[in-house]
Amino acid sequence: MYILVVEDDKTIAAGLEYSLQQEGYNTCLCETIKETKKALQEDTFNLCIFDLALPDGSGYELCKVAKEKHNLPVIFLTACDDEVNVVMGLDMGADDYITKPFRIRELISRINSIMRRYKNGVDCKSIIKIGSIRINTMEAKVYKNGEDIMLTALEYRLLLIFLNNPKQVLSRNQLLESLWDVAGDFINDNTLTVYIKRLREKLEDEPHNPKIIQTVRGMGYKLGAEYEL
Structure with a gap:
């Protein structure tokens, strides 16, 4: 399983990448919207984890691309935890929304749950x-x-x-x-x-x-x- 991780905080990104790889996932790490759009064009992913606040824009923009062009499951990973941002993320089609700081086991559980849903056809x-x-x-x-x-x-x-x-x-x-x-x-x-x-x-x-x-x-x-x- 190939996961696209978009996070501009290098410490969080490194920890997240390491944890996912320890769980047996392959990962591609990007820091900007430009980088991510290029990765989406060149590679085939199974799931995306997008930080909300990025140097050159918002993870909402990436969610729209991932959903409309690639029909990929999306998890937002962000420090914003107010309900307005949660609803906006869901309205954009995000499959889940996790706030920092987070527990890696919880994230893995969410990933597995989302992939089961897609496998069973619910999100199709x-x-x-x-x-x-x-x-x-x-x-x-x-x-x-x-x-x-x-x-x-x-x-x-x-x-x-x-x-x-x-x-x-x-x-x-x-x-x-x-x-x-x-x-x-x-x-x-x-x-x-x-x-x-x-x-x-x-x-x-x-x-x-x-x-x-x-x-x-x-x-x-x-x-x-x-x-x-």
């Missing part, structure tokens, strides 16, 4: 349907009965976690780990309960009798409805 389709719910993954928009549902970045990410693991019961710890890098210390066991409740209120016809996000007592949660691509 831009529209996912669950009953009256329609998710446009290219635009990071969710609709219920044709009407736009306003989800926060964390609510949207939580929904994607369930979509990416359609047959799996997810423990609260698994969900917390997947949400950690966007929310930092503000996401804990109690606030996870709140986000599950809010998501159900927006998606479910009967939030107190959920059909989409179901509770598996003593174990966690699962996607209770089949979805269509």
